[in-house]
Amino acid sequence: MQNSRYKWIALSNTTLGVFMAMLNGNIVLISLPAIFRGIQINPMAPASTAYLLWLLMGYTVVTATLLVSFGRISDIYGRARLYNLGFAIFTAASILLALTPGKGSIGATELILFRLLQGVGSGFLFSNSTAILTDAFPPNQRGMAMGLNQILGIGGSLVGLILGGLLADIQWRLVFLVSVPVGLTGTIWAYLKLKDTGLLLRKEKIDWLGNGTFAVGLTALLLALTYGIMPYGTSKMGWGNPWVIGGIILGVVLLAGFIYIELVTETPMFRLELFKIRAFAAGNLSLFLSSVARGGLQFMLIIWLQGIWLPLHGYSFEQTPLWAGIYMLPMMLGFFVMGPVSGFLSDRFGARGFATIGMLLSTLAFILLTFLPANFSYLPFVIILLIAGIGMGMFAAPNTTAIMNTVPPEHRGASSGMRATLQNTGSALSMTLYFSILIIGLAHHLPATMYQGLISAGVPAATAQTVANLPPTGALFAAFLGYNPMAQLLPAAVLHNLPQASQQLILGTVFFPKLIAPAVMSSLRIAFYISAVLSIIGAVASYMRGKTTQPLQ
Known part of the structure; x- marks a missing residue:
């Protein structure tokens, strides 16, 4: 019982x-x-x-x-x-x-x-x-x-x-x-x-050596993969970042070493x-x-x-x-x-x-x-x-x-x-x-779509070009967080100089979703x-x- x-x-x-x-x-x-x-x-x-x-x-x-x-x-x-x-x-x-x-x-x-x-x-x-x-x-x-x-x-x-x-x-x-x-x-x-x-x-x-090798190796690999999706320098993603490359190599080497350690140690x-x-x-x-x-x-x-x-x-x-x-x-x-x-x-x-x-x-x-x-x-x-x-x-x-x-x-x-x-x-x-x-x-498709959409809404070409070429992570995380990024991406002076109808269009609930949807x-x-x-x-x-x-x- x-x-x-x-x-x-x-x-x-x-x-x-x-x-x-x-x-x-x-x-x-x-x-x-x-x-x-x-x-x-x-x-x-x-x-x-x-x-x-x-x-x-x-x-x-x-x-x-x-x-x-x-x-x-x-x-x-x-x-x-x-x-x-x-x-x-x-x-x-x-x-x-x-x-x-x-x-x-x-x-x-x-x-x-x-x-x-x-x-x-x-x-x-x-x-x-x-x-x-x-x-x-x-x-x-x-x-x-x-x-x-x-x-x-x-x-x-x-x-x-x-x-x-x-x-x-x-x-x-x-x-x-x-x-x-x-x-x-x-x-x-x-x-x-x-x-x-x-x-x-x-x-x-x-097995302290095995524990340490596994923990450090997996951490290095996962962190490197995480930073690989972040912008690096002028690149829209970070796969060329030396720290990312080094982290992936270190992680793979340590995890391979972990397998060897576990095969030879008495108490794996x-x-x-x-x-x-x-x-x-x-x-x-x-x-x-x-x-x-x-x-x-x-x-x-x-x-x-x-x-x-x-x-x-x-x-x-x-x-x-x-x-x-x-x-x-x-x-x-x-x-x-x-x-x-x-x-x-x-x-x-x-x-x-x-x-x-x-x-x-x-x-x-x-x-x-x-x-x-x-x-x-x-x-x-x-x-x-x-x-x-x-x-x-x-x-x-x-x-x-x-x-x-x-x-x-x-x-x-x-x-x-x-x-x-x-x-x-x-x-x-x-x-x-x-x-x-x-x-x-997003990096492949969004710039052209964003540029054309902003031009159609009356945004000056130079500003539209600058906004369209920003890292796509901003648009991605805006969608993830439930933000309309247009108010943040467009300079306030440019936005306020647009006609009222254009402002309402850009800041509304349809403009941004239609831009990123394709x-x-x-x-x-x-x-x-x-x-x-x-x-x-x-x-x-x-x-x-x-x-x-x-x-x-």
């Missing part, structure tokens, strides 16, 4: 932690305009691009680089103990974020540092939650437990989109303060109730021989491919909705962040319906069929998105979002359960960390891939095709996991 009660305690607490961590991963997406206004930062200023990218991706980068190390350390010192430490760190960072005292660049730097600390807490939560569940639940109930856990985790990322818009309209500090009561409750609850029920490796030493941080297990290797490969395919999907749909579709339908740019989250609810609904159902059924019938069909549905959703025009009818969009959500739900829980069922109990922490690392790294790479495709498309849509279709290909490869990898095998106790 005690064990029966404990497994539900473990499920509810770890689900609360994952929900909070995922919610905070996305709540900033919608809240950035209010946050920038609150700390008195102009988001359209060139220097603000670095702040924006760090606030968006710093959390994910830190979490991704620490997951495997934290998972391995947890196998030695206790998963429940370090999960609880993660809850405490996350809560402390949320308090610091809500109380950020600085303004301007100092305030932005403080927010970034506190956000990175929040990512450390998130790393402990993610690396241990699935291991704790695998320890607590018998093999025939793990799929159901993973389904409930992951549905609320992914649900947290979607709820963050809406909650961020609602709270940001009241006060930007509430965006971070909302996590504090949940974090305090979860920290105390985990301290009092969670315990280690699985096998631990208390006598093993920590992660046992690469686990990849000899067919179901484990196939499950992680399909997980990584799905993360690269879908990790940037929310970002791109938000840009599409906020920068084009919502303004064209009469929403002011200031309203678009909240409504973008609301209009994406069908994807949440699809995941909420199918996540626990597929997890429950996979306990009886195995993971291969559900996970493979889930990836095929994701492929279908990406292909269907390529057929939508910039100003689409909402019903087809709803249907596609439902298909995408159902596909995510069918894949997530069965695949995670299958991965965790194949590993020895004493390696569950490290295995959970590696699974989460592949997922988070894939998401970070996906965002970089999508942003790069968009910026290349470039954005051509880029999005390329990204969706790439994601469709990755998803179909992920479906093949998922199918190659083999038939249902007896899970390890």
Whole structure:
């Protein structure tokens, strides 16, 4: 009876932690305009691009680089103990974020540092939650437990989109303060109730060389890829930046060195021989491919909705962040319906069929998105979002359960960390891939379109030429943040000298969306095709996991 009660305690607490961590991963997406206004930062200023990218991706980068190390350390010192430490760190960072005292660049730097600390807490939560569940639940109930856990985790990322818009309209500090009561409750609850029920490796030493090589290598690679999408000198992107090139080379060399270290050390941080297990290797490969395919999907749909579709339908740019989250609810609904159902059924019938069909549905959703025009009818969009959500739900829980069922109990922490690392790294790479495709498309198509549009509105040719040749990241991030950049890009004197009708046209809700729509849509279709290909490869990898095998106790 005690064990029966404990497994539900473990499920509810770890689900609360994952929900909070995922919610905070996305709540900033919608809240950035209010946050920038609150700390008195102009988001359209060139220097603000670095702040924006760090606030968006710093959390994910830190979490991704620490997951495997934290998972391995947890196998030695206790998963429940370090999960609880993660809850405490996350809560402390949320308090610091809500109380950020600085303004301007100092305030932005403080927010970034506190956000990175929040990512450390998130790393402990993610690396241990699935291991704790695998320890607590018998093999025939793990799929159901993973389904409930992951549905609320992914649900947290979607709820963050809406909650961020609602709270940001009241006060930007509430965006971070909302996590504090949940974090305090979860920290105390985990301290009092969670315990280690699985096998631990208390006598093993920590592989410090492997941990350090992996963390530095992955950090260098992800940061270099992030700065590669920023302007450098006169270039619209930073792939020619020596620091970017050096970071990519350093990251690849260190990660290759990490693999060698793990093969020769006596107590590796992660046992690469686990990849000899067919179901484990196939499950992680399909997980990584799905993360690269879908990790940037929310970002791109938000840009599409906020920068084009919502303004064209009469929403002011200031309203678009909240409504973008609301209009994406069908994807949440699809995941909420199918996540626990597929997890429950996979306990009886195995993971291969559900996970493979889930990836095929994701492929279908990406292909269907390529057929939508910039100003689409909402019903087809709803249907596609439902298909995408159902596909995510069918894949997530069965695949995670299958991965965790194949590993020895004493390696569950490290295995959970590696699974989460592949997922988070894939998401970070996906965002970089999508942003790069968009910026290349904007750089190629937008200048001529922008120039012609401004000339038609009566803007002098010299000014139109200058504005049209500005880095496209300004237009991209304006769409992402729900800003109409025309008031910022055009000099005030030029704007005021235009006829009233021209001013209203340029500052209205139609001019800017129609300018960027051709470039954005051509880029999005390329990204969706790439994601469709990755998803179909992920479906093949998922199918190659083999038939249902007896899970390890």
